[in-house]
Amino acid sequence: MTETKKFGFKLITTDGMARRGEINTPHGxxxxxxxxxxxxxxxVKAMFTDHVRETGADVVLGNTYHLMLRPTAERxxxxxxLHxxxxxxxxxxxxxxGFQVMSLAQLRKLDEDGVRFQSHIDGSKHHLTPERSVEIQGLLGSDIQMQLDECIKLPSPREEVQRAMELSLRWAExxxxxxxKMRGPGKGQGLYGIVQGGDVPELRIRSAEELAKLPMEGYSVGGLAVGEPQEVMLKMLDITTPVMPVDKPxxxxxxxxxxxxxxSVKRGxxxxxxxxxxxxxRHGLAYTRFGKVNLKNARHQDDPRPLDEESACPATxxxxxxxLHHLFRAGEALSGMLLTWNNIAYYQTLMQGMRDAIEESRFEEFYAKTKEDWARGDIAAL
Incomplete structure (x- = not known):
């Protein structure tokens, strides 16, 4: 592994709105x-870290809420x-x-300063502010850190969406x-701002434009995939990504x-x-290039074929x-381990395919072929 102490993003090429790039972090x-x-x-539940890496993953995600409660960021x-x-x-x-506080914690009280809540584990009381969230992430030592924001469910009244978006902007600052204040010279970590605004186009645009005025290392789109249909999510991306900085992830x-x-890659x-x-x-469902395979189904109990003999993943x-059907039916832990391994490997293969297609200026072809494969599937294989 080659380490760098300078956080940065390099946009290598584009194909339409799709982007191929590299993020440099202190850990690769x-x-x-x-x-x-x-x-x-x-x-990563049910996986060894070396297996995660072997699938092609460069980065994993950890959660501030869970780790601040157990084992604690200080520990x-x-x-x-954390590395x-x-x-x-x-x-x-x-x-x-922030998302977990809103969705998991008990007796939440949110105000301008932050949010007070009780742990879902033991009922202990905590106070999470934008400053404390960044402090916790600094103690964990993560390479990419996120601002504290308020994420609300959709649909919500416009006035509530606007209130949460404006609060998130103030918390971003x-x-x-x-x-x-905490980063100091040479750490090379990055902080991302979070675009909010629910399903209201003008609020999304305003949030993105205001966040772009802050010197963030990256910018994220939050508050989607929270119950709204996919077409709403894609509509919000269509109007949001064009106003996000081009030179940041x-x-x-x-x-x-x-x-x-x-x-979403198609939208930048x-x-x-x-x-x-x-x-x-963990629930018996495998993702493959043919589509989804439900290993709980009895039709698989006499099937000697692997999920995909052409895959480089041993689990697949x-x-x-x-x-695999037998393991799931028997309640064996190995079932979840193997199917999770397969699924993470498939996701990474899909991402590598998109990266290659963008570099070779054939993303639209890749997009159409992948959609066609999913739509047609392989009935015999499924």
């Missing part, structure tokens, strides 16, 4: 567009930082914890001030399905994260569908 290069496996509690710091703690010497992005938070990734997004491939794997090409 992230090749974009990139899918980041979610390691909420310092682990992780004393133990050498050492979880045995992942590559790039780590941490989200701010406070997050930046704290980040600059763009991150769509919490997204999504393989089709979401393909559509560089980074993604989602629990979907790991969660699906080595184990029979009958065996």
């Amino acid at each position: 290069v992230v090749h974009t567009p990139a899918f980041m496996p979610v390691g909420t509690q310092a682990t 992780v710091d004393r133990l050498g930082g 050492k703690f979880m045995n992942w010497p590559h790039t780590i992005l941490t989200d701010s914890g 406070r997050s930046r001030t704290q980040f600059d 763009r991150y769509l938070m919490g997204v999504g399905t393989p089709d979401d990734l393909l559509e 997004i560089d980074q993604f994260d989602c629990v979907m491939p790991t969660r699906a794997g 090409s080595t184990y029979s569908r009958a065996y």
